[in-house]
Amino acid sequence: MNAANEQTYGIIARFESPAELLRAAEKVRDAGYKRFDCHSPFPIHGMDHAMGMKGSKVGYIAGICGAIGGIGGLTLQWWTSTVAYPVVISGKPFFSYQAYVPITFGLTVLLAAFGAFFGMLITNRLPRWFDGLFYSEQFSSRVTNDGFFVSIDSSDPQFNAERCRAFLESVGGKQVEVVRGA
Amino acid sequence: MRYDAKTYRLVEPGSLGKRALMVGVAGLALSGVGWALDADRFFHAYLAALVCWLAIALGALFFVMVHYLVSARWSVVLLRLSENVALSIPYLAVLFIPVLFGLGHLYHWSHADVVAADEMLQNKSGYLNAPFFIVRTVIYFAIWSFLAGYLNRMSVKQDAGYDQARTDRVKWVAAVGMIAYALSVTAASFDWLMSLDAHWYSTIFGVNYFAAGLLTFVSVLVLLAIVLRRNGVLTETITVEHYHDLGKLIFAFTIFWSYTNFSQYLLIWYGNIPEETIWYADRWVGSWKTISLIIIFGHFAVPFIVLMTRSAKRSLTVLGVTAAWMVLMHYIEMYWLVYPTYIEHGASFGWMEPVTFVGIGAIVFWVFWSKCAKERLVPINDPKLQGSIDHVNPF
Numbered sequence: 001m002n003a004a005n006e007q008t009y010g011i012i013a014r015f016e017s018p019a020e021l022l023r024a025a026e027k028v029r030d031a032g033y034k035r036f037d038c039h040s041p042f043p044i045h046g047m048d049h050a051m052g053m054k055g056s057k058v059g060y061i062a063g064i065c066g067a068i069g070g071i072g073g074l075t076l077q078w079w080t081s082t083v084a085y086p087v088v089i090s091g092k093p094f095f096s097y098q099a100y101v102p103i104t105f106g107l108t109v110l111l112a113a114f115g116a117f118f119g120m121l122i123t124n125r126l127p128r129w130f131d132g133l134f135y136s137e138q139f140s141s142r143v144t145n146d147g148f149f150v151s152i153d154s155s156d157p158q159f160n161a162e163r164c165r166a167f168l169e170s171v172g173g174k175q176v177e178v179v180r181g182a
Numbered sequence: 183m184r185y186d187a188k189t190y191r192l193v194e195p196g197s198l199g200k201r202a203l204m205v206g207v208a209g210l211a212l213s214g215v216g217w218a219l220d221a222d223r224f225f226h227a228y229l230a231a232l233v234c235w236l237a238i239a240l241g242a243l244f245f246v247m248v249h250y251l252v253s254a255r256w257s258v259v260l261l262r263l264s265e266n267v268a269l270s271i272p273y274l275a276v277l278f279i280p281v282l283f284g285l286g287h288l289y290h291w292s293h294a295d296v297v298a299a300d301e302m303l304q305n306k307s308g309y310l311n312a313p314f315f316i317v318r319t320v321i322y323f324a325i326w327s328f329l330a331g332y333l334n335r336m337s338v339k340q341d342a343g344y345d346q347a348r349t350d351r352v353k354w355v356a357a358v359g360m361i362a363y364a365l366s367v368t369a370a371s372f373d374w375l376m377s378l379d380a381h382w383y384s385t386i387f388g389v390n391y392f393a394a395g396l397l398t399f400v401s402v403l404v405l406l407a408i409v410l411r412r413n414g415v416l417t418e419t420i421t422v423e424h425y426h427d428l429g430k431l432i433f434a435f436t437i438f439w440s441y442t443n444f445s446q447y448l449l450i451w452y453g454n455i456p457e458e459t460i461w462y463a464d465r466w467v468g469s470w471k472t473i474s475l476i477i478i479f480g481h482f483a484v485p486f487i488v489l490m491t492r493s494a495k496r497s498l499t500v501l502g503v504t505a506a507w508m509v510l511m512h513y514i515e516m517y518w519l520v521y522p523t524y525i526e527h528g529a530s531f532g533w534m535e536p537v538t539f540v541g542i543g544a545i546v547f548w549v550f551w552s553k554c555a556k557e558r559l560v561p562i563n564d565p566k567l568q569g570s571i572d573h574v575n576p577f
Binding site for chain 1: 444447448451452454490492574576
């Protein structure tokens with residue numbers, strides 16, 4: 001490990017139970033920290049509210065993608081069956097919009113699903129190979145098992161290792177640890 | 183009206199029920215005048231109004247059964263209200279009796295001379311004949327009345343004390359009842375609505391009728407909850423979170439209704455066989471075309487766009503207006519199903535259509551209100567009740 005490249009990624013504190021984590025999240029939120037996160041092995045009801053998170057943008061992304069899918073699907077069928085390759089099928093008009101509905105519907109759903117899936121990944125800043133918190137031994141070994149962690153990122157405007165340590169200890173955090181690595 | 187929020191009881195039910203009964207009786211009496219004046223028109227108006235409200239009551243029965251089947255939590259506070267809507271089924275069974283006297287006015291397969299001249303009707307006469315039609319109608323109403331009554335009785339018994347064995351039994355009845363419900367609702371819609379044009383057939387017809395009923399029931403439930411809220415009843419129990427979920431159901435079942443109806447249309451349009459397309463052709467003549475377009479846009483496009491956002495579903499004004507709109511659209515759809523065999527050249531509305539619609543609707547509301555006045559408005563001993571009151575939508 002090269003000490004010159006070592007940097008501080010943030011500070012973490014472990015809590016004993018989901019309920020404690022929820023209460024800690026509320027206090028961190030109320031203390032005005034902006035770039036903090038909560039980590040638990042499973043989803044906790046009410047965590048969004050406790051962390052003061054705003055509504056997700058994924059719905060809008062999915063909606064816009066769905067609209068593109070619908071309009072695109074309709075245009076594709078109109079163009080292929082009236083402009084590019086018009087064929088009379090069972091005596092029906094070239095522009096038989098009734099027949100276009102299933103594919104328009106299908107493409108709307110498909111692109112909306114893509115929008116929801118990739119929008120979720122983008123808004124969660126995923127996928128990524130590495131996160132600075134992995135340098136913490138207790139975090140890596142327990143966060144997907146039985147550990148409930150609050151982390152405050154070093155990029156938070158209020159970040160100060162000593163003050164954060166005191167604060168996290170005051171809200172009941174155990175094994176408070178400043179995460180460093182290179 | 184006085185309401186006790188501690189016991190969830192209407193201590194003084196007020197005059198709302200009585201007024202509804204008066205409107206209902208007046209409406210039915212006026213319809214009786216219509217019977218004397220123009221029997222053909224009366225029976226079509228009456229059948230359209232009856233299947234319109236019956237679909238809603240059947241939607242309520244489905245909602246209660248599915249609540250037990252999936253052990254739902256969020257809908258516990260809405261359960262008793264839904265049971266009370268479903269309890270109107272036996273009353274609607276009584277109101278169905280006049281239709282049995284009007285078979286000759288409604289169904290061409292009930293005329294011996296028509297059947298004698300029509301080979302297809304002869305082949306169908308083993309099923310489509312007046313005695314068997316009446317027997318089937320009695321069986322349908324017996325199944326639904328039993329289910330609605332049983333589910334409500336067990337739920338009321340639970341108010342005296344919780345019993346896990348009873349809840350397990352109710353789940354079994356709901357599971358078996360769901361199968362009986364699916365078959366009977368399908369067959370009933372075939373008998374009462376599809377056989378108006380006995381040459382035509384569509385296997386998805388029953389699903390369409392069920393989807394319309396469930397969609398409109400959820401809309402009616404929203405309206406009833408708003409009426410109660412305006413009167414200071416259940417204001418802390420049915421929260422905006424429940425309205426939000428009901429809004430989601432209206433939105434979802436609008437799409438489901440469109441999906442099944444379009445499935446029926448697309449196959450018939452593709453196949454282009456005269457014996458199938460005639461049904462839609464009948465509904466594209468003159469002003470029937472306007473009614474068809476009103477249904478496509480009003481029953482699908484309007485609620486689909488209006489209820490798309492989260493804030494619309496959480497606004498009681500937007501949701502309430504949309505719900506009332508859906509009830510109106512539901513009636514227009516039932517009118518559109520019943521009338522084209524009667525008035526072929528185009529749609530026409532007289533005084534009998536609104537009178538029968540309001541009359542039967544008022545009776546349904548009267549039944550609902552008198553059941554509400556009799557028992558508690560929520561199942562107080564349901565272990566999931568507090569969870570339902572505290573229910574919060576994460577998104």
